[in-house]
Amino acid sequence: MKTDSALCAQEIAYSYHTRRGKCKAVDSLSCTLLPGRVTAILGASGSGKSTLGLLLAGLLKPDSGVISFQNDREPTPEDVAYLFQFPEQLFSEETVEKELRRNGNVTVEEASRALENVGLHPTDLLGCGPFELSGGQARLVATAVQLTRSSCAVIFDEPTAGLDWKMRANMRRVIRERANEGKIVGLITHHLPFAASVSDDALVLSEGCIKWEGNPEQLMNDSEVRHRLGI
Numbered sequence: 001m002k003t004d005s006a007l008c009a010q011e012i013a014y015s016y017h018t019r020r021g022k023c024k025a026v027d028s029l030s031c032t033l034l035p036g037r038v039t040a041i042l043g044a045s046g047s048g049k050s051t052l053g054l055l056l057a058g059l060l061k062p063d064s065g066v067i068s069f070q071n072d073r074e075p076t077p078e079d080v081a082y083l084f085q086f087p088e089q090l091f092s093e094e095t096v097e098k099e100l101r102r103n104g105n106v107t108v109e110e111a112s113r114a115l116e117n118v119g120l121h122p123t124d125l126l127g128c129g130p131f132e133l134s135g136g137q138a139r140l141v142a143t144a145v146q147l148t149r150s151s152c153a154v155i156f157d158e159p160t161a162g163l164d165w166k167m168r169a170n171m172r173r174v175i176r177e178r179a180n181e182g183k184i185v186g187l188i189t190h191h192l193p194f195a196a197s198v199s200d201d202a203l204v205l206s207e208g209c210i211k212w213e214g215n216p217e218q219l220m221n222d223s224e225v226r227h228r229l230g231i
């Protein structure tokens, strides 16, 4: 499914409540993710990238502010596929085949195609337990599960973690293809060279706020900004 409307956050804030008190993870943040483009969300560890991704995907609700498509509808987890930073968070079935076929009426052929699409061999993997996979395979299987969904937006959270160079090249292609299909694509990553190789726009977070916005190539060439924002 594609969309003509952007995904917008307006003045959103979110805090986690822990035994040690309140931890503000996102603070007065506004941003727009456009359809057909890959938006990289960068920043040092703990800067709020995953929290922003979960808010944009409708998996967390902001304490204040609004997240909506331009047509004013709030996103639901059906609209936005979220590839978790820890992919095993997605798994609950006994086999990879069951994981791939739990979304609606996915046939075995479609499940196999989704695996091939991320560079995995269906014959090797369909019968495996999802918790037996290597870190890289688990991330790619979780990506394939999301590819079987008809969401109009996809958010990839640290999609290259645990991937070797060949898997990374497949992931780059998968990310780019989603944008070429007209979807809204968010790419949360620590890895600026990967972000610059696949994204059109970039946001840099620090302490839950956007501190820089622009073209990822420009960010690659600005060592002062990179140093200041810890990327």
Ligand SMILES: Nc1ncnc2c1ncn2[C@@H]1O[C@H](COP(=O)(O)OP(=O)(O)OP(=O)(O)O)[C@@H](O)[C@H]1O
Residues within 6 Å of the ligand: 016, 017, 018, 023, 024, 025, 043, 044, 045, 046, 047, 048, 049, 050, 051, 052, 085, 190
């Ligand atoms: N479930 C949680 N409970 C309490 N605090 C949390 C929780 N998740 C995140 N935080 C805190 O919220 C802040 C933002 O965390 P978040 O995970 O969004 O950052 P991040 O940029 O994705 O970090 P990383 O690069 O390490 O993945 C951090 O201070 C973090 O410790």
Ligand SMILES: [Mg+2]
Residues within 6 Å of the ligand: 049, 050, 051, 085
């Ligand atoms: Mg994170």
